[in-house]
Amino acid sequence: MNLGIKKIRLNELENFVNSKMFREFEFVPISLLRVKSYLKNPSATAEDTVLYLGFIENRLVAFRSIFAGSVNSANNQIRFGWCSGNWVHPDFRRKGFSEKLLNEAFNDWDKKLMFTNYAPNSENLYLKTGWFKPVHEFNGIRGYLFPKTRKLVPAANKNILFKIVFSVIDFFIFLWATFQSIFFLGKNNPEIKFTTLKFPDKVCYQLLQRKGIETVFNRGEEELRWVFKFPWISDEETETGKKYPFSAFSNSFYYKTVKVFSDGKFAGFFIFSVREGHLKTLFFCLTNGLENEVTIFLRKYCTRNRIEMVTVYKKELATELLNRKFPFLHVKKYGQKIYSTFKIKNDENLNFQDGDGDTFFT
Numbered sequence: 001m002n003l004g005i006k007k008i009r010l011n012e013l014e015n016f017v018n019s020k021m022f023r024e025f026e027f028v029p030i031s032l033l034r035v036k037s038y039l040k041n042p043s044a045t046a047e048d049t050v051l052y053l054g055f056i057e058n059r060l061v062a063f064r065s066i067f068a069g070s071v072n073s074a075n076n077q078i079r080f081g082w083c084s085g086n087w088v089h090p091d092f093r094r095k096g097f098s099e100k101l102l103n104e105a106f107n108d109w110d111k112k113l114m115f116t117n118y119a120p121n122s123e124n125l126y127l128k129t130g131w132f133k134p135v136h137e138f139n140g141i142r143g144y145l146f147p148k149t150r151k152l153v154p155a156a157n158k159n160i161l162f163k164i165v166f167s168v169i170d171f172f173i174f175l176w177a178t179f180q181s182i183f184f185l186g187k188n189n190p191e192i193k194f195t196t197l198k199f200p201d202k203v204c205y206q207l208l209q210r211k212g213i214e215t216v217f218n219r220g221e222e223e224l225r226w227v228f229k230f231p232w233i234s235d236e237e238t239e240t241g242k243k244y245p246f247s248a249f250s251n252s253f254y255y256k257t258v259k260v261f262s263d264g265k266f267a268g269f270f271i272f273s274v275r276e277g278h279l280k281t282l283f284f285c286l287t288n289g290l291e292n293e294v295t296i297f298l299r300k301y302c303t304r305n306r307i308e309m310v311t312v313y314k315k316e317l318a319t320e321l322l323n324r325k326f327p328f329l330h331v332k333k334y335g336q337k338i339y340s341t342f343k344i345k346n347d348e349n350l351n352f353q354d355g356d357g358d359t360f361f362t
C-alpha cells in the first residue's frame with residue numbers, strides 16, 4: 001500500500017484551505033484558526049513547508065503539521081520546525097504512514113525539528129526514529145481541586161450506569177473540595193498586590209523590554225502579541241472545526257495576565273490560561289522571591305473559580321505548591337520534556353517558559 005504525499009508551503013496555505021479538495025475532505029488537516037496563526041508567525045518564511053498530507057487512492061489518510069520556531073543557541077538564532085499535529089485515520093494506523101511524513105519533514109526542515117506537549121504514544125513514535133534528544137525537562141506539578149472523574153476516567157462514560165455512579169462520586173468530591181476551600185485563608189504579604197488583565201498591557205511589554213528577559217524560544221513582545229491576536233481555540237464551533245481532529249473549539253477558554261506590585265512598585269507579570277476547568281501557567285517575567293505570594297494567588301484563584309485541575313511547570317512555583325498542597329485534594333509531580341533533533345547550546349541566563357511550543361495555544 002503506497003502512500004502518496006503532498007506538501008503545502010506557507011505561501012500556498014491560504015489557497016489550499018479555500019480549495020474544493022479541502023472542502024471535500026472527510027477530516028481536515030488544519031483548522032482555519034491555525035491557518036491565520038501560521039500566516040502571521042513572526043518566525044515563518046513563505047517557503048516553509050507546513051503541511052504534509054498522505055493519500056491512499058485520493059483519500060486523505062494521514063497528515064502532519066509543522067510551524068516555524070526560532071531558538072537561541074550560543075547567541076545564534078536557529079530556525080526550526082515545531083511538530084504540532086500528527087494524525088492517521090483509524091483504518092490506516094500501524095502502517096508506518098506517520099513515520100513517512102515525519103521523515104519528509106525532517107529532511108525539508110534541514111533536520112531541525114522539535115516537539116513538546118505530547119501524549120505518550122506520540123513521544124514513543126518520535127523517539128523510535130533516534131533523531132530526538134531531550135534539551136529540557138520541566139519538573140512541575142499537577143494539582144486537583146474540583147476534579148471531575150467523568151473527565152479523568154475513560155470508563156466513566158461507558159454506559160448510563162457508569163455515568164450515574166461517577167456523577168454521584170463527582171458530587172461528593174465537589175462537596176469536599178468546597179468544604180476545604182472555605183478554610184483556605186492564604187494570607188498574602190500586604191506589600192504584594194495583584195491586578196488581573198485579559199492580556200499584557202503596555203507596562204508589561206515595557207518591562208519585558210527593559211528587563212531584557214531572554215527566552216530560549218524568543219517569546220518576546222512580538223511573539224506574545226501574535227499568540228493573543230491569532231488564537232487556535234474559538235468559542236464558535238464551525239463545520240470545518242468539527243472535521244479537524246485536534247483543538248479548535250472550546251466553550252470555556254481564556255487567558256489571564258496578572259501584574260504583580262511589590263511595595264507599590266511594578267515587579268512583573270505572569271500569564272496563564274484556563275480551558276474547561278484546567279489552568280495552565282504559560283509565561284513569567286517576575287522579580288525573584290515572589291514565588292510564595294504567586295502560589296497563594298493561584299490557590300485563591302482556583303478556589304474562587306472552581307478550577308478542576310492546575311498544571312505548573314515553573315520549578316520554583318511547583319515546589320511551593322508541592323510543599324503547601326492545601327486546599328488541593330491531591331498534588332503530584334508532573335512534567336514534560338522538550339525534544340530536539342539538533343543540539344542547543346543554552347546559556348544559563350536564557351529562560352524556558354511553561355508555554356513553550358504549542359502549549360501556549362491549546
